[in-house]
Amino acid sequence: MPQRREPTLADVAELAGVSLTTVSRVINNRGYLSEAAKERVSAAIAELNYRPNQAARVLHGMATRSIGVIVPTVALPFFGELAAQLEIALAEHGYRILVCNSQGRAEREREYLDLLVSHRVDGIISSAHNEDLADYGTVRMPLVMIDRDLFPAIPNIRCDNVRGGALATEHLLQRGARHPLLLTSRTGRRNGREAGYRSTLALADIEAQIVAVDFNTPEPERTQRINDELTSRLGGFDAVFATDDLTAAGVVEWARSAGLGVPEDLRVIGFDGTRAIRQAMPGLTTIRQPIAELSRRAVAELLAQIAAIHDGVELRALEIAPIELPVELVIGRTT
Incomplete structure (x- = not known):
């Protein structure tokens, strides 16, 4: 039995009875298309379970609609909840997240940073705890820190x-x-x-x-x-x-x-x-800590950078004061 392969753009075009260009326009929502053509392409994509090739999208300079999130480990309650809230906030804007656990090791964090940059995610949110990691200073894509003060030109969202x-x-x-x-x-x-x-x-x-x-x-x-x-x-x-x-x-x-x-x-x-x-x-x-609000503010800052790039604005041009959110004392039985 021949090995099953992933469906291609050409397979979608053949099943829908349209050109490759039409399929590409439907996927990227570009140009004028009739409703009939959109429906045929959408039906073919669903029937074939076609998934766009992200690597190809990167090569063509397209947005991947993905955001990299670097944390020490989601096994710790704060970072697990933070990652979950970031995923919720980003999903509201049509983005997916790639969560990278650095395990607190600078070398692993550096490897994940290189991986995310090479895969051209649309932006990175980092809350890892290795201090003085100079590699972030070379990143030229949208970047936000949560409770981490590395460079004055990189937004730092934290509680007070x-x-x-x-x-x-x-x-x-x-x-x-x-x-x-x-x-x-x-x-x-x-x-x-x-x-x-x-x-x-x-x-x-x-x-x-x-x-x-x-x-x-x-x-x-x-x-x-x-x-x-x-x-x-x-x-x-x-x-x-x-x-x-x-x-x-x-x-x-x-x-x-x-x-x-x-x-x-x-x-x-x-x-x-x-x-x-x-x-x-x-x-x-x-x-x-207001974890949900920290996540929403971090996502808002990242999306603002993504929009700035599309408008031709240079990132990291100015120093940015940390954004601090208020905390709350919750009194229990241990005091």
């Missing part, structure tokens, strides 16, 4: 991390904490949540305590390192502000294993407010 860090710390102090500890993935000037934590404690004349365990540390090593750090400091802190909800949930489990009551002995607050964590641990106090 500094205010979120301050809200979390203020809440712990209001609940009676006097020695709150910050548990984060990376410490430094780019950590807005840390900045909010530090400034709030400085106003209260309280010394900051920070434990940083790298975001990209594989499990179960990351959890074990966090548990070891907390155990070694036992008695020196009475609250934990974890800069993501999954880590905060792990702190609650550690507290129970250490014989500490939450919130009686230890107050715990997280950050993100994803649907998955709210369902798994509805009592967790957290700072909620």
Whole structure:
């Protein structure tokens, strides 16, 4: 039995009884066509289950109607929900997404970036966490970052991390904490949540305590390192502000294993407010990010760049201030 092949443009034209040019015009919605011709071509496409060759479309300079999305991993609640919301927002405008999981590795992120550029997606949205990846500076297609400040000419959509860090710390102090500890993935000037934590404690004349365990540390090593750090400091802190909800949930489990009551002995607050964590641990106090709105704003910025290219406007010509969206304190039973 001969091997079945994918149907071609010529197959569609033959079945519909029209020219190749007519089929191409129907697919790309270009030029005048009679309704009868459109219906014949559409029926032939459906009968053959024909799919346009994206590589050929790229060679002819056509839009692929696809957007690349780079995240560390959709296995983490925030990035899984972010990818889902980006897909919803882009689908409303007729775009599909190609999700690339970098696994937190700079080399893999670089490979995915090269792959997306070579396949000429119409644009890229990146929320991966490798810092100082210079490769993005060479990308000349529509590009938007989510919570990642790489280059001043690339739009960066994020929540108000500094205010979120301050809200979390203020809440712990209001609940009676006097020695709150910050548990984060990376410490430094780019950590807005840390900045909010530090400034709030400085106003209260309280010394900051920070434990940083790298975001990209594989499990179960990351959890074990966090548990070891907390155990070694036992008695020196009475609250934990974890800069993501999954880590905060792990702190609650550690507290129970250490014989500490939450919130009686230890107050715990997280950050993100994803649907998955709210369902798994509805009592967790957290700072909620507006993930759906972050996604819509990122898509709006990307579509504006796509339109600008069509109008002949040069991208990256001006510096763009980060777009910050407000956060919300969600009080649960852990504080």
